[in-house]
Amino acid sequence: MSGASTGNANAAASQASPLTPWLARLRANPLIPLLVAGAAVVAIVAALLMWASAPTYRVLFSNLTEADGGRIIAALEQQGVQYRFSEGGQALLVPGDQVHKLRLQLAEQGLPEGGNVGLDIMEKQAFGVSQFAEQVNFQRGLEGELARSIEALGPVERARVHLALAKPSVFIRDRQPAKGSVVLTLQPGRALGDAQVNAMVHLVASSVPELAPEDVTVVDQSGRLLSRETGPGHDLDGTRLRYTEEVERAYQQRIEKILEPILGRGNVRSQVTAQIDFSRREETEERYGPNQDGNSAAIRSKRINAVYEDPDGGASGIPGALSNTPPGEAASPINNDADGNGNEEDAPPQRVRQDDLINYELDRNITHTQHHQGSIQRLSVAVVLNYREKTGEDGTVQLAPLSDEELNRITDLTRHAMGFSAERGDGLEVVNSPFADLSEPFEERPWWQSPQWVDLALGLGRYLLVALAALLLYRLILRPLIQRYTATPAAAQPVTGGNVSAVVGDDEDDDPDPEEAVARRRRQRRKTLMYESNLQDLQDLARDDPAMVAMILRSWMNRNEPT
Numbered sequence: 421m422s423g424a425s426t427g428n429a430n431a432a433a434s435q436a437s438p439l440t441p442w443l444a445r446l447r448a449n450p451l452i453p454l455l456v457a458g459a460a461v462v463a464i465v466a467a468l469l470m471w472a473s474a475p476t477y478r479v480l481f482s483n484l485t486e487a488d489g490g491r492i493i494a495a496l497e498q499q500g501v502q503y504r505f506s507e508g509g510q511a512l513l514v515p516g517d518q519v520h521k522l523r524l525q526l527a528e529q530g531l532p533e534g535g536n537v538g539l540d541i542m543e544k545q546a547f548g549v550s551q552f553a554e555q556v557n558f559q560r561g562l563e564g565e566l567a568r569s570i571e572a573l574g575p576v577e578r579a580r581v582h583l584a585l586a587k588p589s590v591f592i593r594d595r596q597p598a599k600g601s602v603v604l605t606l607q608p609g610r611a612l613g614d615a616q617v618n619a620m621v622h623l624v625a626s627s628v629p630e631l632a633p634e635d636v637t638v639v640d641q642s643g644r645l646l647s648r649e650t651g652p653g654h655d656l657d658g659t660r661l662r663y664t665e666e667v668e669r670a671y672q673q674r675i676e677k678i679l680e681p682i683l684g685r686g687n688v689r690s691q692v693t694a695q696i697d698f699s700r701r702e703e704t705e706e707r708y709g710p711n712q713d714g715n716s717a718a719i720r721s722k723r724i725n726a727v728y729e730d731p732d733g734g735a736s737g738i739p740g741a742l743s744n745t746p747p748g749e750a751a752s753p754i755n756n757d758a759d760g761n762g763n764e765e766d767a768p769p770q771r772v773r774q775d776d777l778i779n780y781e782l783d784r785n786i787t788h789t790q791h792h793q794g795s796i797q798r799l800s801v802a803v804v805l806n807y808r809e810k811t812g813e814d815g816t817v818q819l820a821p822l823s824d825e826e827l828n829r830i831t832d833l834t835r836h837a838m839g840f841s842a843e844r845g846d847g848l849e850v851v852n853s854p855f856a857d858l859s860e861p862f863e864e865r866p867w868w869q870s871p872q873w874v875d876l877a878l879g880l881g882r883y884l885l886v887a888l889a890a891l892l893l894y895r896l897i898l899r900p901l902i903q904r905y906t907a908t909p910a911a912a913q914p915v916t917g918g919n920v921s922a923v924v925g926d927d928e929d930d931d932p933d934p935e936e937a938v939a940r941r942r943r944q945r946r947k948t949l950m951y952e953s954n955l956q957d958l959q960d961l962a963r964d965d966p967a968m969v970a971m972i973l974r975s976w977m978n979r980n981e982p983t
Contacts, residue, residue, distance in 0.1 A: 454901045461893040468889055472882035475515035477504055480522060481532060482511035488532035495526060559583060566624055570602065573620070575610035579603070586630040598631035600624050605641045614659055617646045660698055663794060668692040671838055675803065678837050679830060687806035687855070692838070695797040705787040725775040800847045801838050805830065806855045822852050 480503070481492065492512065496503050501522065504513040514522055526532070545554065563581040570579040579602060586598040602624060606612065612620075617638055625633040638647040671692040679688045805827075807819035822830075831850045840846050867873060962969040 454898075457897045457901050461890070461898055464893060465886065465890045468886040472886050475517065477513035478516040478519050479506070479511045480514045480519055482506075484512065484532055492526060492531050495529060495531065496522070499525075559585060562628070566602075566627055569623065570604070570620060573616070575606050575612055575616070576604055577607050578605040581624065583628060583631075585628070597635060598628050599635045600628060600631055601637040601639070603639050603641070604646070612640075612646060614648065618648070621647055660696070664694060664696050667694045667696065667796070671799065671801070675801065675834055675837050678833055679803075679805075682830070683805060683808070687808075689804045689855075691802045693800040695799075697791075697795045697797045698793050699791075700793055701791040703787075703789040703791075705785075705789070707785040707787075708782050719778060720781050721777075721779040723777040725777075727773040796844070798845045798847075799838060799840075801834065801849070803830075803834055803848075803850045804855075805850065805852045807852070819854055827852060 481488075484492065489512065493503065496514070501514060501518065505511070506513055545557065549557075563583055566581040566583075567579045570576055570581070582601045582603075584599045587594075587596040589595045602620065604612070618633075620638060621633050621636045624636050625631045636647060637645070640646055669692075671694070672690050675690045675692070676688050679690075805822060807821055809817050810820045812818050827850060831848070834840075834848060834850060838846070838848070840848060868877075958969075
């Protein structure tokens with residue numbers, strides 16, 4: 421049975437992994453694991469130090485075109501600057517302490533150039549280019565120039581302009597007006613106001629022939645429509661709301677400014693609500709007044725029709741020289757005067773018929789009135805006054821309400837300050853009430869919450885983490901290996917004919933120098949370990965290659981035979 425078990429053990433040993441001898445040799449010599457562990461610890465500590473001292477990367481440029489990105493990377497590699505790409509390759513990252521310096525240096529080199537092509541494309545026209553290609557290049561150049569102008573605005577990072585130029589035609593129904601659209605990429609955390617969007621719309625509309633402002637659309641990178649829609653139902657915009665807020669704020673400041681010197685700062689609160697009329701109206705009025713006195717009225721036209729009748733019949737007969745002869749001399753009034761006064765009482769009177777038609781000017785008054793937008797229709801003002809502080813008889817400060825006389829005086833001042841108008845329907849309410857103490861005590865931020873100290877603590881924390889990791893590696897890996905390598909053996913190897921532990925114990929008791937005994941035991945342990953290692957190697961060699969071992973033994977035996 422012992423032979424069978426020995427054979428099975430040898431077969432199992434022969435089928436073992438080829439790393440078994442190497443592992444056995446590694447266990448026999450503890451210096452090799454110590455060196456390997458030390459090298460691993462040094463590599464880990466070096467990697468942690470490199471991680472701790474690595475700079476923080478920040479964005480240099482984002483959303484670069486491929487051409488600009490290649491030029492910028494070439495410039496960075498030429499200067500020896502490390503760079504990275506963000507997730508997705510949308511941004512180029514460089515060390516944070518070099519961002520501003522690199523931007524200035526690259527700007528000096530004209531980088532990034534941008535993807536917008538201006539009217540300089542017209543300078544590169546090929547000879548014999550068609551009219552269609554020339555028109556397309558002109559449109560591209562105009563779009564690029566507008567994009568460059570829009571990118572000059574502070575909140576805008578990038579801009580693209582698309583134009584559909586007008587198509588003229590001799591027929592009115594076939595004419596197509598120009599239209600335009602603008603796509604904006606805003607700076608992070610920036611926004612455009614309505615006034616800025618309107619300015620951008622008018623900039624594009626004024627630069628393109630036959631382009632109306634209402635035909636320009638502005639969209640941001642999130643797909644939000646920034647341009648205001650025009651037409652019925654879209655008259656209310658942010659501009660009118662801001663105007664209303666400014667009017668209310670102006671009245672509020674006017675009221676508080678006149679009451680604070682009386683009551684003290686913080687003792688007056690006012691709120692103003694203004695109803696603004698933004699309707700656009702024009703009126704034309706024409707009035708006609710009654711006729712005035714004829715002496716003072718203006719005469720437009722006058723017609724007089726008079727008919728005279730002669731009782732003698734007047735001139736008669738056939739027209740001619742005889743009938744046109746003037747009458748002879750009149751009779752002497754002495755002979756014909758009956759009463760001696762020369763009155764012709766016997767002469768028959770002449771009959772006259774006269775018709776007068778007079779047209780007078782009418783009093784006409786034409787008035788054309790154009791009402792301005794933004795007129796105030798009604799004001800509603802609410803004012804709250806705090807109690808006044810008074811010193812009591814016991815010397816304590818107490819809050820007391822204002823008297824009726826003071827309230828009336830303050831109400832009158834408020835009416836004059838706001839321009840109160842009863843015809844307009846203004847409302848005013850003044851209330852005297854104690855204020856609640858809502859003020860919070862100011863707490864100074866501790867020094868350790870300052871951003872500078874936080875950054876310093878984060879930097880030191882990295883190095884402390886590296887030191888802690890190095891200490892743990894030393895305590896958990898290096899120190900056990902060193903102790904195992906330099907520790908005193910608890911018992912020596914077995915020796916023929918006696919107990920090794922007893923012998924060692926006797927040596928320790930007999931040896932007057934303990935250090936020499938320890939050194940001797942270390943040397944003995946090394947020799948024993950080396951012997952065991954060599955013996956294990958020979959056993960492995962005999963098991964793996966018995967023919968080689970037999971040949972070596974035969975050569976030894978032949979060497980010892982006498983010749």
